[in-house]
Amino acid sequence: MTFTITVEPSGRTFTAQPDEAMLAAGIRQGIGLPYGCKDGACGSCKCKLVSGTVVHGAHQSKALSADEEAAGYVLTCCGVAQSDVVIESRQVTEIGAFPIKKMPVRVSALERASHDVMVMRLQLPASDAFQYHAGQYVEFLLRDGDRRSYSMANAPHT
Numbered sequence: 001m002t003f004t005i006t007v008e009p010s011g012r013t014f015t016a017q018p019d020e021a022m023l024a025a026g027i028r029q030g031i032g033l034p035y036g037c038k039d040g041a042c043g044s045c046k047c048k049l050v051s052g053t054v055v056h057g058a059h060q061s062k063a064l065s066a067d068e069e070a071a072g073y074v075l076t077c078c079g080v081a082q083s084d085v086v087i088e089s090r091q092v093t094e095i096g097a098f099p100i101k102k103m104p105v106r107v108s109a110l111e112r113a114s115h116d117v118m119v120m121r122l123q124l125p126a127s128d129a130f131q132y133h134a135g136q137y138v139e140f141l142l143r144d145g146d147r148r149s150y151s152m153a154n155a156p157h158t
């Protein structure tokens, strides 16, 4: 038996096994629900339960307090549907809608803006436009194999 999870306002649906967290089920079926830790600690996956029954596995109260749970909020990363469920999620993105792009870059300038902020100017391939959507980030793959992830400070349309 599986349960149907409907995500509003997009109206997208996916199914979950009776012992499967909704987030894992959504990711498995290409539904990009928002999340952070996937472990009940950050609250990034918190959303409103519109209808249906959800039980939670272990999670931290800073991610979902008893008051929030009583008000009908759930964590999809550790929430398991016990019936067909409708949730309201702030964003649902289809996996693959924003494909990962890999491009060579060269650091052309570094400017220290404050004691903990560095402005990096990157030289990109002339044929490749750098476009991104809100919420995306850049991961630098360094020559020695290290990786560093950074958020863009400017809005995507600027």
Ligand code: FES
Pocket: 034, 035, 036, 037, 038, 039, 040, 041, 042, 043, 044, 045, 046, 063, 075, 076, 077, 078
């Ligand atoms: S993803 Fe962090 S609490 Fe669910």
